[in-house]
Amino acid sequence: MDLKLEHHTTDGIEVVDVEGEIDVYTAPRLRELLIDLVNGGHYQLVVNMEKVEFLDSTGLGVLVGGLKRVRAHDGSLDLVCTQERILKIFRITGLTKVFGIHDGVDEAIAARKSEK
């Protein structure tokens, strides 16, 4: 399973749908997309990981890199994930404290809107 990336704008927030495996081979494509979005002026991002089948530390590094980029513009990067196998990786590395992790895209957008 390769990596599939799609993105669309909802309520002024850019939602990135990720499907497949994020590893040392495929993570550079996600990194490029996040950089392109930030360079295009999108600083409010939601990364939907509900269809991610595999995530390793390279993928975590890309998400952390994306977070740093949007924060440089006072932006945000929230995650959508309910899969225990993926959430476990965030817990092991302490990154549950760094990212807002939500149960659905609507919840992530609502949480971001309510903070404004």
Add this chain to the structure above:
Amino acid sequence: MATVEMTFTPLPAHVRTARLVATAVARRSGVPEALLDEVRLAVGEACSRAVEVHQEHCPAEPVRVALTGAGERFEVVVTNTAAGGDGMAWPPQPVPEEQDSVAAPAELGLAVIAGLADDVQVSRNGDGLSIRMSWPSGAPAD
């Protein structure tokens, strides 16, 4: 003798293959289904790290993976033969909690291995390093 041994050229594209093979041998060795995800991820992390080190120091040398499932434990040894040393800190430092000092990916990888493998040992191997990980296995499948 290892149950399965593989060597692969140090390219990121082959790490997935190594993960799949390791998971298949683990399943066949009787590692419980609930632990197979951990095997897959930890082996992937160790191989990713080896690929990174080889690409920097010795891109012509293959990464070696030995999978042994004959005994009560399923054991994986990932060996890099990088000349020039590998300054890996083991055990890994705890990942800082502050938002502004998030660990670099290499440190995250070690944290993942430490968090997932049931038992981890790192040993010097000439100029390189071997990461030995193991998980409990039941009766091997026929």
